[in-house]
Amino acid sequence: MYNFKPYLRTRPNKLWVISIAIATLISTFGLSYVFGRHQKTAANNFCVGVILPLTGNSAYIGQSIKNGMDIARTDYAKQPASKQLNLELEYSDTGGDAARVVTAYQSLVNIKNCPSIIAVQEGVKALIPLAEKDKRVLLATSVPDNGITGQNPWVFRFFVSAESDASTMAEYAFNKLNLRKAAIIYVNNSTGISYRDSFTQKFTELGGNIIEAQAFNPDDVDFRTQAWKIKQAAPDAVYIVGYGKSIANIPIQLREAGVTATFLSMGTISQPEILQAAGEAVNGLYYTTAEFATDLNAGTPELKQFVDSYRSRFRKTPVFFEFFGYDSLRLLLLAAKRGGTEPEKLREGLSAIANIPLAVGTVSVGQDGNIHFPIVVRKIVDGKWTPAP
Template identity: 25%
Template sequence: MLKKKSLIGLLTAVSLLGVMLTGCGSTPAADSKEIKIGGNFELTGGVANYGKQTMNGVQLAFKEANAAGGVLGKKIVLVTADNKSEPSEATNAITKLITQDKVSLVMGPVASSNVLATLQVGQDNKIPVITATGTNTKITVDNGKVRPYAFRSCFIDPFQGTVMANFATKTLKAKTAVIFIDNSSDYSKGLAESFEAQFVKDGGTIVGKEAFLQKDQDFKSTLTKIKVMNADTIFIPAYYEEVGKIAKQARELGINVPLIGTDGFDDPKVVEIAGVEALNNTFFSNHYSAQDTDPRIQKFVAAFKAEYGQEPNALAALGYDAALMVIDSIKRANSTDPAKLRDALEQTKDLQVVTGVITMDANHNPIKSGVVIEMKDGKQVFKEKINP
């Protein structure tokens, strides 16, 4: 009888120990001195420059917060995973961050297609996902319903498409346009739709639509077709790798009309790819300008240069802003509980960030301003400010 009781006691103790160990593995320890935030970024692959710039902005904001005493008395740590610029890898990355690294919130990815691939995982695990740069409307609203755990710190595609259509008709005085779209990109497709709708509404005519695929190298055949359309401008909603090659080849074919686009143009590598001359007479919408004399922007630019030895592009600024949103939400929630962070993000109001002031709307999109940038002799020049 004694042996039986001892055996039962031993089994009970082992069982309790198992429960304790399981609990420690599934959630961060209550007395942890760190707040773990996930970073699902494109660190290799086709848009690696975007991912690295955005991550650098996030890390700078967290470093500054930690230097000022941390958040809720704890050090905030960015745990990163490389999605290799691919949607399937983005899904794998967020799964790892949530199930293995036990993060409270996930930042990223950068590209809209990659963000869309992660949202169901965040929803299923009730972990907030905030993208600094994903502009596709479906990221926060799907089939008319707001995704409860999806947020962003950038403006959305319809805003960019509308801005560039208005810029084309009102500033460039364009009456005709060709749309040259990346058929492999949700980002590109959404921008093309909003640009076309506004350009036609403004009285313009879309005289042609052509397409390419990400990682294409030779665009001359299609550009030759576009040239004979004789449009006043060409709208290219795409990323810097393809934009640089398209601009270079378009100018080589004698296409000298304004090439216009969106924030996908914004990377120093575009100048390396296209060459300085090819980018003259090109314009794109963006989230901020490093040439803006606003003291907050200049302070950020100086800090980023000191940390990384280069000028921050808009993605770096947006990453920094998204990190400020996360820090602000943790403070207001007074917690790292994902549900409380979700609620705090949703209630973000009048938050001063580098690119302006952010108030979250009912669709989890920030209400904020933007700018149009002109490329002149390989340099970005502030052109116009756009209010929402």
């Protein structure tokens, strides 16, 4: 009879050794491969946090900007570069409440670990020292307030500044329209105050007088008290500063109060829904705007491409804020392509951009962080813009 005990005792030991060796190889190379792939994927992700109002009185601005960014993301996904750099957009709705901006920023930086933040409208100033402390690129758009850029190298602005916008309007009013007595009605927040101060400074420097200034709250719809006071002052020009759909009520109520002065304003008043609501009250109004917004059939090939893509997706024509959403994201992607997604490299890449054709026109980044593009004056005639004389 054969004795199987030696065989049984020896055979399992050999199998055990082989099994241990195979398991070791798998754990060493297999897991390193898995973790290596995970690390590579994480390194190739580019998170862009976006803080904007998607609800509230300014929701149409936030939604317009978001629509532009969504088109930019779709366009980017079609490019070969998207295979090497995966774009992640993280939107955070503030509801137009400036107090929610810091909380949104902290979540995007500390939880999502986004190296760059695009911030829209109110509350951006509170992020300026945080961006420097956290070493995060902060790109402000639809934020014209004075005092945004020039404080530290991490902050950029891609929008008209109150200083340049209001100064352009003041110079045109004084030199071209021969207006000498102006009243200002403005939204009582950092944006409105920046425009009020910049217009006042330039207009008085030229020799004009500001004879009345009236403020209103962002959610106001009744401006009859301010209109009556402006009527009593008898200006020959009224500079209207605000945004949101309720801004259409201002020229209406000024005319109803008997104000016959020439109306001046900013680009926000040229939105189709505002022009439609204001009707005859804005006929003859002059406003400043970016050059691209006056003729969508002209401009750069990038503008035409964006307009075509936007019309195809949303079944309507982009007006103003959509372009800044589109190009804001494209600027950051261009900076990431040039320098990388690490915050310092991203900042350097954005700072180096010069004479780049985008949808808004040819842009350059100034030493102070302002991103420059052409500004013009236009006039509303019968509900449509025309070139100003």
